[in-house]
Amino acid sequence: MSLSNQQLERYSRHIILKEVGGKGQAKLLNSKVLVIGTGGLGAPAAMYLAAAGIGTIGLVDFDAVDLSNLQRQIIHSTRDLGKPKVLSGQETINDMNPDVKVVVYKEWVGSNNIMDIIKDQDYDFIIDGTDNFPAKFLINDTCVLSAKPFSHAGIIRFQGQTMTYIPGKGPCYRCIFKNPPPPDAVPTCRQAGVLGVMGGIIGTIQATEAIKYILGTGDLLNGYLLTYDALKMDFRKIKIPQRKTCQVCGESPSINYLQDYEQAVCDFKNEW
Amino acid sequence: MRISTNGEEVVLESPVTVEELLILLKVEMPEYVTVQINDEFVEREEFSIRDINEGDEIEFLYFMGGGKN
Numbered sequence: 001m002s003l004s005n006q007q008l009e010r011y012s013r014h015i016i017l018k019e020v021g022g023k024g025q026a027k028l029l030n031s032k033v034l035v036i037g038t039g040g041l042g043a044p045a046a047m048y049l050a051a052a053g054i055g056t057i058g059l060v061d062f063d064a065v066d067l068s069n070l071q072r073q074i075i076h077s078t079r080d081l082g083k084p085k086v087l088s089g090q091e092t093i094n095d096m097n098p099d100v101k102v103v104v105y106k107e108w109v110g111s112n113n114i115m116d117i118i119k120d121q122d123y124d125f126i127i128d129g130t131d132n133f134p135a136k137f138l139i140n141d142t143c144v145l146s147a148k149p150f151s152h153a154g155i156i157r158f159q160g161q162t163m164t165y166i167p168g169k170g171p172c173y174r175c176i177f178k179n180p181p182p183p184d185a186v187p188t189c190r191q192a193g194v195l196g197v198m199g200g201i202i203g204t205i206q207a208t209e210a211i212k213y214i215l216g217t218g219d220l221l222n223g224y225l226l227t228y229d230a231l232k233m234d235f236r237k238i239k240i241p242q243r244k245t246c247q248v249c250g251e252s253p254s255i256n257y258l259q260d261y262e263q264a265v266c267d268f269k270n271e272w
Numbered sequence: 273m274r275i276s277t278n279g280e281e282v283v284l285e286s287p288v289t290v291e292e293l294l295i296l297l298k299v300e301m302p303e304y305v306t307v308q309i310n311d312e313f314v315e316r317e318e319f320s321i322r323d324i325n326e327g328d329e330i331e332f333l334y335f336m337g338g339g340k341n
Contacts, residue, residue: 133337186335227278
């Protein structure tokens with residue numbers, strides 16, 4: 001794939017990097033990343049992926065843009081209120097970068113559709129931008145079972161965390177957390193609040209991981225949980241072992257099919 | 273006894289188990305926290321019998337949802 005003159009100019013600050021170059025930029029333009037959830041995490045992740053020239057970006061979200069989203073979900077604007085988030089996201093990306101093909105899935109992920117969505121474009125990397133544990137465990141299990149790399153992240157209040165799963169190279173999300181907490185046990189952003197920039201910081205790290213994975217450069221967050229405390233302005237990279245007894249990626253896994261967990265009742269409407 | 277929890281030094285006056293440490297440090301939602309000592313997971317069933325030792329580096333890993341909405 002050769003780059004056009006316009007592309008050489010658009011991506012010149014990438015191309016000048018020895019870790020990217022023309023070859024690396026062509027890799028990005030040929031790559032496909034799926035962003036599940038176009039909210040606090042998915043919005044900035046998708047925007048940086050689009051600006052970077054990721055050739056195909058899938059957006060998954062059933063929701064419509066709500067006024068309370070705009071404090072942090074920067075891919076959506078005031079004029080988008082009421083519009084499906086995937087369409088609002090698609091329009092923003094199209095305005096940013098015509099090199100990017102946006103594929104939209106106006107649905108919630110569940111055990112019935114997630115494998116088909118990933119297979120639809122045979123995505124290279126998946127970004128978990130969801131806010132709830134049933135979706136997070138579903139994405140983890142799907143990626144482990146189908147050997148797809150993905151980035152997990154969570155944010156609440158002034159706190160954030162993220163890790164990267166690379167098949168065969170370190171722990172999965174279930175190695176750390178085993179099973180979802182009971183519905184309503186752990187507060188959501190709706191209940192506890194979240195500083196708007198948290199999604200920007202952590203979601204942008206997720207995009208960085210996707211880009212580095214596609215380029216095959218640098219060290220990824222596989223085998224580590226990166227935590228961020230915005231009040232203390234403290235990042236910590238915690239080493240995480242693979243759990244031999246992990247139910248999905250361990251030595252004798254018991255999970256070999258996808259399952260849906262119960263969602264918190266108070267958050268069922270308008271959330272994952 | 274000096275230990276660290278999530279990167280911060282903690283001084284304990286008497287020996288404690290993981291379970292007692294969770295109470296002592298008022299860890300939020302102790303029933304859902306994942307505990308790691310010196311880069312290894314501690315199974316929940318061992319919380320009441322696993323002693324904390326001098327110099328242990330302890331990580332409390334919390335569920336974090338967030339993201340969309």
